[in-house]
Amino acid sequence: MSMPRMTPAELRQHATFTALMWAFSYPGRPQRLPAAGLAAFVAIGETLLDLETGFFTPHHDLAPALAATGGRSLPPGDAPYQFYPQLTLAELDLLVTAPLGTYAEPDRGATLVLGCGFAQGTPLHLSGPGLAQPLTITVARLPDELWRARATVASYPLGWDLYLVDGDQVIGLPRTTRVEVG
Amino acid sequence: MSLASLAHPRQDFSYGFLDAFAKRELRRRMLKAIAIPGFQVPYASRELPIARGWGTGGLQVTLSIVSPVDTLKVIDQGADDSVNAANLRRFIARMTGVATTTDTLDATVIQSRHRVPEERLREGQVLVLQVPDPEPLRQVQPDSSRAREMHADADYAQMWLTLYEQLVRFGRFMQGASYPVLVHGRYLMSPSPIPRWDTPALHQAAHLTLLSAGREKRLYAVPPYTDVRPIEFEDVFFQVENMAGRICMLTGARNKFMDELPVAEGGSQFRLSDTGYAAKLLRRARGDAATLGATYFDDEGHFYQPGVIREE
Numbered sequence: 001m002s003m004p005r006m007t008p009a010e011l012r013q014h015a016t017f018t019a020l021m022w023a024f025s026y027p028g029r030p031q032r033l034p035a036a037g038l039a040a041f042v043a044i045g046e047t048l049l050d051l052e053t054g055f056f057t058p059h060h061d062l063a064p065a066l067a068a069t070g071g072r073s074l075p076p077g078d079a080p081y082q083f084y085p086q087l088t089l090a091e092l093d094l095l096v097t098a099p100l101g102t103y104a105e106p107d108r109g110a111t112l113v114l115g116c117g118f119a120q121g122t123p124l125h126l127s128g129p130g131l132a133q134p135l136t137i138t139v140a141r142l143p144d145e146l147w148r149a150r151a152t153v154a155s156y157p158l159g160w161d162l163y164l165v166d167g168d169q170v171i172g173l174p175r176t177t178r179v180e181v182g
Numbered sequence: 183m184s185l186a187s188l189a190h191p192r193q194d195f196s197y198g199f200l201d202a203f204a205k206r207e208l209r210r211r212m213l214k215a216i217a218i219p220g221f222q223v224p225y226a227s228r229e230l231p232i233a234r235g236w237g238t239g240g241l242q243v244t245l246s247i248v249s250p251v252d253t254l255k256v257i258d259q260g261a262d263d264s265v266n267a268a269n270l271r272r273f274i275a276r277m278t279g280v281a282t283t284t285d286t287l288d289a290t291v292i293q294s295r296h297r298v299p300e301e302r303l304r305e306g307q308v309l310v311l312q313v314p315d316p317e318p319l320r321q322v323q324p325d326s327s328r329a330r331e332m333h334a335d336a337d338y339a340q341m342w343l344t345l346y347e348q349l350v351r352f353g354r355f356m357q358g359a360s361y362p363v364l365v366h367g368r369y370l371m372s373p374s375p376i377p378r379w380d381t382p383a384l385h386q387a388a389h390l391t392l393l394s395a396g397r398e399k400r401l402y403a404v405p406p407y408t409d410v411r412p413i414e415f416e417d418v419f420f421q422v423e424n425m426a427g428r429i430c431m432l433t434g435a436r437n438k439f440m441d442e443l444p445v446a447e448g449g450s451q452f453r454l455s456d457t458g459y460a461a462k463l464l465r466r467a468r469g470d471a472a473t474l475g476a477t478y479f480d481d482e483g484h485f486y487q488p489g490v491i492r493e494e
Contacts (some may be wrong), residue, residue: 003279004197006249009465013202014249020392021247024216025390025405026305047215050206086350103334107214109222129219129408132386157368161217172219176366176405 008138009046016047023163023172028126028135030118036168038062041083044113044163044170045069048081051146057083058091080108085115089143096149106157109175116141118166125180127175137171139164145180198245199277204228208246208401215403220365222316223331227399233362237270237295238396240312244293246393247308250279255289260439260455262298267295284458285290285473296359298380300438301475302454302486303389305406311374313395316402318362318372340372341413349418361420364411365404373410379439382490383478384410411486426483428452433463437483 006014012034019031035043041057042065049055050069056079057063066083067073076082076094084091103107121140124147142164150160159175173179198205204226211225230238248254251280254274258267262284268342270293275282283289286299293310304434322340332338343364348356355370359375363384373381374393384391384404394401404410428465431451438459440452454460465472478486485491 002198003276004193004195005191005279006197010197010202013206018247018249020213021216021390022306024213050203052203052207053210060342099490101215106218107211107220111213114302128473129405132388132407155223157218174405176219177215177403178339 007013007167012043016043019170020047020163020172022046023170024161024174025130025172027128027130027172027174027177028137030166030169030171033165035062035172038085040165040168041085041113041115041169043080044165045083048111051127053081054079055083056094057085058094058180059083061087065150077082079110081111083113086118087114087142087146089145092143092145092149097151103158103169106159109159109161110155110156111161111163113163113165114142114146116164116165116166118169118171126177128177130174130177137139144181147179150179177180195277197278197320198248198406199230199241199273200228204242205246208242210323211401212243212313215392215401216390216405217488218369219247219405219408220363220371221371221400222400222402224399225398225401230396231273232269234397235314237266237293237312239394239398239401240293240295240310240396241270241274242396243310243392243394243401244274244291244444245277247310248274248278248280249293250281251279251288253281254289254456255283255286255292255299256294257292257297257299257456258295260299260441261457263457269339269423282333282466283460286456287402287473296375296377296454297439298376298478300451300454300459300477300479302383302478303387305388307389309389311376311391311393313393313400314397315360316372316393316395316398318370333369333391337362341356343449345413349384349415355414355418358423360374361412364375364409364413366408367411371402371404371410377423378412378420379425379438379479381410381412382422382485382487385490386410386487394485402473414492419494422485422491430454430463433460433467435460435463436481437479438477 015034045066049069051070053073054074077097098110117140127134162173164171209224256267256271258264286301323329391404414420462472
């Protein structure tokens with residue numbers, strides 16, 4: 001019996017999952033994805049999506065690639081995985097309808113994958129599980145209203161789990177992470 | 183272009199034994215478990231070539247996260263060489279090509295049945311704990327559906343009542359292994375049947391802990407730097423097992439978790455439960471090179487984080 005080897009897809013999905021796992025484990029610390037730009041969103045999609053789950057994205061180029069995973073295209077009020085490569089204020093109105101989970105099933109809260117920039121922008125002060133000390137990151141190209149909505153729309157254990165993507169870097173902000181803007 | 187050049191080489195098994203759908207589902211559940219510390223996330227729990235109850239939960243998690251660049255340690259009640267640990271380690275290595283070790287410091291992934299290693303785990307390490315019963319409320323609420331409602335409501339009054347009754351009847355907390363803990367101030371969690379000695383090691387730990395019950399089809403997690411507090415009263419505190427006065431018969435180590443070995447003439451001898459740590463102590467005693475990591479409890483029995491284990 002020969003030892004099974006990783007296929008290229010398996011290798012890509014494992015590397016993506018590892019980045020996502022450590023991104024949630026250590027919020028605020030950038031992790032490296034095996035692809036950059038829109039391909040990073042596709043890599044996250046093929047790692048998490050299949051015919052057992054569904055997604056939403058308003059991005060016309062990304063939608064066919066995500067649909068190729070077998071995941072169902074769902075409205076933003078139902079989709080457990082949502083991808084916004086360039087979140088606009090108009091798209092924020094869709095995002096705020098994303099599922100928050102229930103007290104019996106908080107794991108049904110949506111995972112949101114958002115494109116942004118890390119080099120400069122709005123300072124975010126982070127604290128909570130995964131952070132030995134409070135940490136400040138800067139995030140550009142995301143409307144400040146997102147952070148207000150995240151803080152007010154639900155309280156733990158309900159909420160959204162966020163991945164912020166810039167190039168081939170991903171930062172995780174699970175619902176346990178407290179975010180203060182400015 | 184030929185068909186052969188487009189197809190993958192034939193393989194007897196998928197990488198990591200599990201098929202792509204199983205791994206993807208497990209990975210989705212693991213990410214949610216990390217995002218909601220202590221919450222039991224249901225998952226499908228596939229069939230494996232070992233029986234449920236023999237570590238299939240931990241095995242599925244490990245098979246989903248390891249890659250050939252990882253180094254794996256598998257322990258069973260602290261021992262690297264027990265039948266269960268040896269079988270799981272060999273199976274995982276055959277299915278993933280992962281390197282194996284008995285040294286906690288070298289491992290990136292540690293799958294364990296009911297022990298946390300004596301040496302402190304560091305950032306970037308994953309501890310996978312096998313869980314026979316994930317439900318900490320089982321003793322007060324045998325109905326799983328009702329127990330899930332109690333978790334939803336954070337209604338843990340019956341657990342506090344049980345704790346109080348133990349104090350009234352026996353004068354101390356009677357729970358040994360699986361001592362219930364409150365994670366991130368919200369979810370009551372069974373830390374798996376690790377001894378009370380190991381429970382404080384999960385509090386504000388640098389490493390990631392994943393817990394998985396294959397038979398019960400539930401997995402949950404403790405992210406790094408997360409509060410994990412054993413339930414206790416303001417005036418009666420959680421205590422770990424008393425290891426004072428127990429000296430390892432092989433290494434002379436003190437104030438570590440010991441296996442008790444009855445001797446024919448009566449009485450007991452003691453031996454370090456963590457065999458990987460014991461082997462390094464023996465190597466060093468012989469004058470061979472061995473790097474010892476800092477331990478959770480020092481030789482005087484003090485836990486490395488002051489104030490976590492409170493003195494009465």
